[in-house]
Amino acid sequence: MTHLIREATSGDLEPAVETLRTAFADYPFTRHTLAADDHLDRLADMQRLFLARIGIPHGRVWVSDDADAVAVWTTPDSTGIADVFAELAPELGRIAGDRAEISARTEAALAPHRPTTPTWFLATVGVRPDSQGRGLGKAVIEPGLREADAAGSVAFLETSLEGNVALYRKLGFEAVAEVDLPDDGPRTWAMRREPA
Structure with a gap:
């Protein structure tokens, strides 16, 4: 099945x-790092903040034509990201709620496994549950992989679902670390893909 995948615009934000x-x-990672009360609202607020302040203005975001699939990347050309994250830290802490300290410890545990050189970082990818199983996840990830390959750049991601590891291996990623997150958090795989 062929899917129409395009770069996202600000009009795609809410979908x-x-x-x-x-x-x-x-998802185990967000269940661990965001408070349980109003969890889905917190999750939406976090994704909205990331898309509106990081992904769309500074990174690359691809969506299926109906936005049933989304992939958000930061790239070596994403300038000023560290400053934006610093600016957003208080808001991200508010969104995490009573899990803010756990979220900070989680980030600290993952940081040593993240690339320190320019990288295409697949920050988030998701497919609506009723659209899963049709190849949309792969389709929405592939444009970023092609761009990374064209630039001769490493691609990187993290996943907290063991079932995703096999999917990402099919796309050329290899696990470089398995991290048992602090505070009884889920195991998370750091995965790297060399440019083709």
Whole structure:
């Protein structure tokens, strides 16, 4: 099946947020790092902030034509990201709620395994549950992989679902670390893909 995949615009923001909210509703990482009260609203707020302040203005975001699938990348050309993250830190802490300290410890545990050289970082990818199993995840990731290959750049991601590891291996990623997150958090795989 051929899917129409395109770069996202600001008009895709709310449909993309809804896709990511439903895709990550029970994801172990976000369940661990965002408070349980109003969890889905917190999740939507986090995805909205990331898309509107990081992905769309500074990174690259691809969506299926109906926004049932979304992939958000930061790239070696994403300038000023560190400053934006620093600016957003208080808001991200508010969104995490009573899990803010756990979220900070989680980020600290993952940081040593993240690339220190320019990288295409697949920050988030999600497919609406009722659209899964049709190849949309792969289709929405592939444009970023092609761009990374064209630039001769490494691609990187993290996943907290063991079932995703095999999918990402099919796309050329290899696990470079398995991290048992602090505070009884889920195991998370750091995965790297060399340019083709």
